[in-house]
Amino acid sequence: MTMTHSETKSDRISGTRLGYRFNIIGMVGLSVILFWALIAILAPLIVPYPVGEIVDLDYFGPMSRDFWLGSDYLGRDMLSRILMGARYTVGLSLAAVTIACFSGVMLGMIAAVAGGWLDTVLSRFLDALNSIPSKLFGLVVVAAVGSSIPVLILTLSVIYIPGAYRFARALAVNINAMDFITVARIRGESTLYLIRSEILPNIVGPVLADLGIRFVFIVLLLSGLSFLGLGVQPPYADWGALVRENIGGLPFGAPAVMAPSFAIASLTISVNLLIDNLPKKIRDRSE
């Protein structure tokens, strides 16, 4: 036994000491996400200039010592605007994705376990919701009640609930057909117990992966809405809005239009990298 143990240690690959395997790509993804989260929290403390203030005499100014990422179409400091924009992009999307996935997954599991008419009604209703194009839905809601942060969060989450519901329901239906659910049912367990203790632990992996993908979708949709002028309102701006308002700088190759695009890309790509390479617990059966 001791023999195998020492052999085990010497054979292990890096990063497995905690009993988890986490590869380098996942770590890169995680560190970029953590970086942006940190920025979102600390933004007001670290911005070099006030967000709404015109500080550069030139518009679409190049990168310089004073303005690290150049200036925008009014001569405002781009770095400050991106740092503050992180708050909206990361914060709004995170809130929306949490609401969407939580409600979608809960409803999905309830539908799978309860079955019958409840399942039918829920599924058809959410299918109907799903059939509305997401941008159009966002446009209509924002046009009707105006753009504010709570409205944006709610709209974004409503748009993504049906997807999360479908995904969770499909997984839960499979689990629901297993014998251990039957055992729990004839033990007399309640629906809530079945959902919480028997089904959720078995679908949590794919659900987390789905949450990551949906987060990316929401970032992109929010950026899209802002690009259309329906997202976060001036003088504040999320990254999508930053791209839109500086689109005029594209012919000049202005950093003002490139930088927020890179920010969006870096966040969405690293979320994807992370969810594809989540740490795996090592459970070596033969030990």
Add this chain to the structure above:
Amino acid sequence: MVNLVEIRDLKVEATTDSGRRVDIINGVSFDIAEGEIVALIGESGSGKTTIALTLMGHARPGCRISGGSVSVAGKDMLTLSEKQRARVRGTEFAYVPQSAAAAFNPAATIMDQVIEVTRIHGIMSPDEARARAVDLFRALSLPEPETIGSRYPHQVSGGQLQRLSAAMALIGDPKLVIFDEPTTALDVTTQIEVLRAFKSVMKKGGIAGVYVSHDLAVVAQIADRIVVLKGGEAKEIGTTEEILNGAKHPYTRELLAAFEPKPRGAADAAESGPAPLLEIENLIAGYGQAQADGLPLVRAVEHVSLKVEKGRNLGIIGESGCGKSTLARTIAGILPAAVGKIVFDGKELGRSARERSRDELREMQIVFQYADTALNPAKSVEDILARPLTFYHGMNAKARNARVDELLDMVRLPHNLRHRRPGELSGGQKQRVNFARALAADPKLILCDEITSALDTVVAAAIIDLLKELQRELGLSYIFISHDLSVVEAICDEIVVMYGGKKVEEITPAKVKTPEHPYSQLLFSSVPRLDPTWLDGLEQDPELVRAYCRR
């Protein structure tokens, strides 16, 4: 004499997810002569399929052949390139997988798939191949050999499909055929026909074979020599006669011992109670929409009545599809009965589990066949066993902890297993946990639905012994559902034979030798015996076979 196959000091290793290397085959050597059938026998995980696959130069993903040599017909399979191996696969040797149903493509006709080998290797023209296939179908005694090839896989029975997959293997005229548990998934009455067909084709063509199985009785019918494997090592190699009559290695003896039906000790005084523990009257249950007369569309259980006395056991035996599992589910209330009365311990029970009180549910527990799906893979053994304790008995953490230890003791599992998840246990251990969960409820009756059929003979025998012991200690009753007569014989006081949803006979183990109903006669005579001459000497009434077998 040159051997067709020579395996020398074969080593296969696997890499685990923490990067550790594990030897799964540890220096196995044996030979196969021309026209000889060698059986590889052992429990699951003993490496029998792995060895069979190395004959084709193949190792499953994550595994690697790390040493030794495998020479088939003078070629070293391990040094050939993948392309060269592909050339000899299907022509020099062929493989018959365990599940023919999964091995056939449901979207193509059987004939197209059977002659595919000749097309790939360009051995003969399609017309010749078709003619040869029909000859093979005839040799394998398949019905309507001329036209069966134009059917799709779902249009033939499991036993026929298994023989068709043998035809697929034989069409390239191989020198060696590898059978990987080809009859394990079949009913005993079907198995006979398949075994006979295999045996006659192999003998006629002088084809050598490797027969992988965990069932010694089946192997005894078909193999010339037997290799007994355990833990990746060949424990004993000998002719079938030598192994059956003069086994030297303790593990082989254990295997043989597991086959001896251990008669159940005479039922003790427990039968004194006047009222039976469970009484079922005229039960009808099934699936599908309720019809005008209130009965379900497909009736899986029809007019079944039975009785279980306190402290005694009832066996229900029958082939797949006879309604025995549905009966268990109906009794447990998983599938509500359409008609009928279930009286348990003097009270009439609700038809569906929802209409039963928590105590009624507690006193009758069901243990399912597949411990893999019956245990939540995301929970530890501790959590699985603790839940009924909290739920039924409202125990606090300390009492629960002590009781989990007791339960693990009862089913002979070490305490340190409690933190493991089901995926980290062996098949036998999982089934024990599955059973311990039922015990945690303190039931009076346990419905055991084929609980040993997914296990190897030796492990199954140990589980049966455990059940008997627990019965003595706790005064339980079992309803034991199985397709395996020897298992039911070993543990039950009464045996009910089911066919087509109906109870056809009720007998005691003492009278198993002389059943009255023709179906019981057929079923009981189809159980393989540990006698190499059993299959050849077996004579069954063809009328009977036609009437009751869906071959």
